[in-house]
Amino acid sequence: MKPSNSPQNITKENKTSTDQYISHIKNEDFTETFPAVEKWLRERSYRLNNIKEERKIVRMKNYFLVHKMRFVYTFIILALLAGACSLPVTQNETIGHVITWTMPPGTSSDQFINFPWVDRSKLSVSENTDNGKTENIYTLMLPGSTDIEVQKYQKDLEKIHDITSIKIFPLNENVKRPVYAAALHSFFRINVNATKMSDEELSRQIENQLKENGIQNISLDVKTDIDGRRKIKLNLDQNDKTLKNFELRIDDEKNQEVLKEVKKTVDQDKFRGKSDEEIRNMVKEDLNNPDIKDKDIQIIRENGEVKVKVNVEKEK
Amino acid sequence: MPRDTNRFIELLKPNYNDAVKYCRALCSKRSADDAEDVLQQSLLQALEKFDSLNDTDKFRSWLFTIITRVFYTSIKRYFWRRFIPLDKGERTDIPEIYNRTENFDSKALINKALSKLSNKERSAILLFEIAGFSIEEIKNIQNEKSDSAIKSRLSRTRQKLKQIILEMESNHSGKLNITSKNIIEDIENETIKLSAEYNKGK
Numbered sequence: 001m002k003p004s005n006s007p008q009n010i011t012k013e014n015k016t017s018t019d020q021y022i023s024h025i026k027n028e029d030f031t032e033t034f035p036a037v038e039k040w041l042r043e044r045s046y047r048l049n050n051i052k053e054e055r056k057i058v059r060m061k062n063y064f065l066v067h068k069m070r071f072v073y074t075f076i077i078l079a080l081l082a083g084a085c086s087l088p089v090t091q092n093e094t095i096g097h098v099i100t101w102t103m104p105p106g107t108s109s110d111q112f113i114n115f116p117w118v119d120r121s122k123l124s125v126s127e128n129t130d131n132g133k134t135e136n137i138y139t140l141m142l143p144g145s146t147d148i149e150v151q152k153y154q155k156d157l158e159k160i161h162d163i164t165s166i167k168i169f170p171l172n173e174n175v176k177r178p179v180y181a182a183a184l185h186s187f188f189r190i191n192v193n194a195t196k197m198s199d200e201e202l203s204r205q206i207e208n209q210l211k212e213n214g215i216q217n218i219s220l221d222v223k224t225d226i227d228g229r230r231k232i233k234l235n236l237d238q239n240d241k242t243l244k245n246f247e248l249r250i251d252d253e254k255n256q257e258v259l260k261e262v263k264k265t266v267d268q269d270k271f272r273g274k275s276d277e278e279i280r281n282m283v284k285e286d287l288n289n290p291d292i293k294d295k296d297i298q299i300i301r302e303n304g305e306v307k308v309k310v311n312v313e314k315e316k
Numbered sequence: 317m318p319r320d321t322n323r324f325i326e327l328l329k330p331n332y333n334d335a336v337k338y339c340r341a342l343c344s345k346r347s348a349d350d351a352e353d354v355l356q357q358s359l360l361q362a363l364e365k366f367d368s369l370n371d372t373d374k375f376r377s378w379l380f381t382i383i384t385r386v387f388y389t390s391i392k393r394y395f396w397r398r399f400i401p402l403d404k405g406e407r408t409d410i411p412e413i414y415n416r417t418e419n420f421d422s423k424a425l426i427n428k429a430l431s432k433l434s435n436k437e438r439s440a441i442l443l444f445e446i447a448g449f450s451i452e453e454i455k456n457i458q459n460e461k462s463d464s465a466i467k468s469r470l471s472r473t474r475q476k477l478k479q480i481i482l483e484m485e486s487n488h489s490g491k492l493n494i495t496s497k498n499i500i501e502d503i504e505n506e507t508i509k510l511s512a513e514y515n516k517g518k
Binding site: 017018021022024025026028029030031033034036037038039040041042044045048 | 321324325328329332333336337340341359360363364409410411413423425426427429442445446474477478481482485
């Protein structure tokens, strides 16, 4: 049988010189020093009770004095950060729209004048003759209108047969904002609570919220597989000028999925002369996602230009 | 709330001797001053935290846990003091406890042998041998997860300590032999000189 290696057995079996040496320490006696230590402990206890509060303040003071340079550096760094964030940057912002439409002279304006969004005070009419053809040009200023609203108005006007053309012009303005405000302005967050929501409802909810934030060209597909896992497929048109950076947060019972979309502007020249394989590798590296399937990276070559579309599927 | 110093001292008294021995042997690599420094810090910490000890039956293991942790902290402080001139902190004002005179007896030999062990090994063997703690208690004091870790540490340490002591003993006896041989030679020389002088005088 293998002998046990436990310390007890070793102690019993090997009464060696080691035990004799250890017994020298065991046999030491310091009890006679206890009264002096007891006296010292009582003194220290008295001091501890009386100066505890005072000691806290002194310690704090000493800490600040000893680490004053650290505090100075921290303050300078924070001041620099605050300064950098407050630097103004110029942003081009749409502050409204102008809609113009044309109608032949003599047609009734009653067809559009009763639209709730038409403000008569901001509507102007002018007559224009082009190649002998006379037309009434209606111009309506819509300050503070969003892209979605204007598109809705356009649809209203399209229903009127007498209107020959409709044009929409955005009213842009250069706005100066601090860096932090600019970053927040170009980023938005969408929160959706998908608990007990059907796939259709969730899809509609996400789509509506994205549209409310000005993202128009969306292709969204929500499906629940046999394991009960929801698959959300979101395709965005990278050429869409309305596309902004956003974060989509979906709560689904106990799970939470966060999908971050960051608009990336890619220099088209960097794909020029590259093979499909090289472009796919560049995209995977750029998106820091080596798991993207090759079929999800579409490479379109048109007139010497290379367009790349990436479909990223997120599973819940 | 005033600290119950009387109760603390009452509980400390039966454990004092072992605590002092443990502290000195733990600091076997260092001076008596350093051992007293560790003891002072441990007793003050224990006194300050005494109100938080709910079960006074566990006072002994609680006190030895504090000593062990203060010792580990002091090791780190010694390490950094070699590079940065740190403030030494509170001056040791505990009454003198340990003997400062160097001796070359068996006690010195075991202290030297203990100093060759790692801090954890030294702490484990002393808690087992000097303070008489069980494997379970040592596991808690040393903040380990399994009994087997402590068992194997103790077993390994005993073997190591035995080996170190054997080596030291053989070196020590070698030194003694050389010394005795030299003395005998000196005596012989002196005897020859004296007998020569004696014969001259005659």
